[in-house]
Amino acid sequence: MVASVEPVLDPKAAAVLQAAQARFLERNPTSLQIHQDASRSMPGGNTRSVLHTAPFPVSMARGHGYQVFSEDGHTYTDFVGEFTAALYGHSHPTLLAAITTTLQQTGLNLGAQTRAEAAFAQRICTRFGLARLRFCNSGTEANLHALGAARAFTKRRRVVVFRGGYHGGVLSFAHGVAANNVDVDDWVVAPYNDAAGARKVILDEAERGKGVAAVLVEAMQGAGGCIPATKAFLLAVRAAAREVGAVFVLDEVMTSRMGRRGLQGAVDGLDPDLTTFGKWLGGGLAFGAFGGREDVMAVFDPTKEGALAQSGTFNNNSLAMRAGLVGMTEVFTEEVADEFKGVGEAFLRKLRDVTVGTKATFTGVGTVISLHITDAGVRDIVRIDEVEERDDLKDIFWMEMMEEGFWITRRGMIALILGTPKSELDRFVECVKAFLERHKDLMVL
Known part of the structure; x- marks a missing residue:
């Protein structure tokens, strides 16, 4: 990166x-x-490139x-x-107990909605100020689905991202648009931490006729070297997105652990339209989530005609729902x-x-x-x-x-x-x- x-x-x-x-x-x-x-x-003996x-x-044998x-x-x-x-480290006793109890008393996946997913969703919504939320299996998926929501909501395709950014295995912008990215023709890469430059890119792209569906940014570029965004930059990007009618998506997959409301909690008025999550929130298990404005998230509402489908066998798996909830409420308060x-x-x-x-x-x-x-x-x-x-x-x-x-x-x-x-x-x-x-x-x- x-x-x-x-x-x-x-x-x-x-x-x-x-x-x-x-x-x-x-x-x-x-x-x-x-x-x-x-x-x-x-x-190359590898199934995860970063390792x-x-x-x-x-090679590690175990952790404790x-x-x-x-x-x-x-x-x-x-x-x-x-x-x-x-x-939470390796085999945190509180989470280990929650996982063991879930395995013994609930089971892995039940092929149905459960009480645990509703409780976990409500806790995340309350903590991060979201109107609606959906689960998935990774930060990559969270960003893909958030952009899908933005495109359905705005009926546009183009997405502004930032050089040095990383939003998942098929959403990498270290030196432009990576060869294995999805939708390779739909990205517009703007300079990071350059308020004027970013605003110009967003407005220019909107004026070209195709419009901008979303602006996707990290409040700190994680894989890109842990480079924090300035408050002025984030607010300028938010304002430009609002000006052109684009959905402002804040990637907090890595940074939601930084204070009670993640990094967005440190910037008054940032108020992202959608926020994406992953990593720690699943209690150490595979996890992703995205949420925010009710009207944008409504594109997934299955009670409405023409709703987007967002399925995933393990979206609401019993272990992640329980471990995530226990982690937030009993350990990482x-x-x-x-x-x-x-x-x-x-x-x-x-x-x-x-x-x-x-x-x-x-x-x-x-x-x-x-x-x-x-x-x-x-x-x-x-x-x-x-x-x-x-x-x-x-x-x-x-x-x-x-x-x-x-x-x-x-x-x-x-x-x-x-x-x-x-x-x-x-x-x-x-x-x-x-x-x-x-x-x-x-x-x-």
């Missing part, structure tokens, strides 16, 4: 990387064997609480957090959400402090953040496509943090898990500081 440069001009970095890779190979022989076995039945890493991916344990016998503090979905966001903000401040004067910085909001390393030492990144990342230095960081017992994504994204001890957060800050000192000839400006 992030622009990068290959390590071809820095022999010092190449030597350090080569040494780190040698240690990586020595530490993870079982993972190598698992990868080789997987490659016999899956292309592929060179020289091969590390805030930790994961590799097949090679290493214990890690989990900072991957299943890319924000593992907010509104008060806990606000408190946890504060924990993340304090952590981010410390990381930014120790990286001053170096090529490294951290961006993000609350408990979802990302490392960036640039030769220019850019501190405040507003558009990820305008910076070039040093992937060689990020690879060194990734491997050395694993040696310190931290499991983070190779690209540098961190999603904190509830219950991670403060001592581990502080230890990570110290490990970052030590990394910068150890490699000051590579990292100091």
Whole structure:
């Protein structure tokens, strides 16, 4: 998702990387064997692209609480957090009890509506200020169905999105429109965090005659490097969408965990027409949802003639409905959400402090953040496509943090898990500081 440069001009970095890779190979022989076995039945040994890493991916055996344990016998503090979905950690006792009870007393899927789905839907609507809501199975599906609603409601096709954005496996806009995106001819890509530029794109597209069905944006680009949107940008996009009669869709698949009402709760007057959800809200199970204005969501009302069909065998599966509801009401309450966001903000401040004067910085909001390393030492990144990342230095960081017992994504994204001890957060800050000192000839400006 992030622009990068290959390590071809820095022999010092190449030597350090080569040494780190040698240690990586020595530490993870079982993972190598698992990868080789997987490659016999899956292309490249992979079925989830984001998990592929060179020289091969590390395989995990199990997780417990805030930790994961590799097949090679290493214990890690989990900072991957299943890319924000593992907010509750691994086998949280409250959720484990809810899932076990549901399996024993309710069953998996009943092929019918249940009391649980109505209760869960009402809780989400109340918490996020939605008039109506529908469930699905992932954030990708949530965004696809939200756009389907917008197109049916407006009777238009074109959708304005933003460079660097990611809204699911077939809705990726890191460097324009990805080759495997759906509806490849219906996207209009605008600049992120550029209020005037975004407004111009939206209005120009509306004037071309085809009109704009929807404007889809993240309040923080997650896969695109954890780049927060400015309030001015979001409000300008909202105003332009309203001006041209487009449906304003806010993707909170990753960010709905940031405070009691997600990131939209931090921007007065944002008031999206539709919001999309996923990740943590299913209590760790596959989950998606979308909702908002009653008139827009009414396009799915099966009591009305000509309604859109939005089916899915597992949309209202018993486990996700119960685990999601219990998670929201008994574990990640509104008060806990606000408190946890504060924990993340304090952590981010410390990381930014120790990286001053170096090529490294951290961006993000609350408990979802990302490392960036640039030769220019850019501190405040507003558009990820305008910076070039040093992937060689990020690879060194990734491997050395694993040696310190931290499991983070190779690209540098961190999603904190509830219950991670403060001592581990502080230890990570110290490990970052030590990394910068150890490699000051590579990292100091």
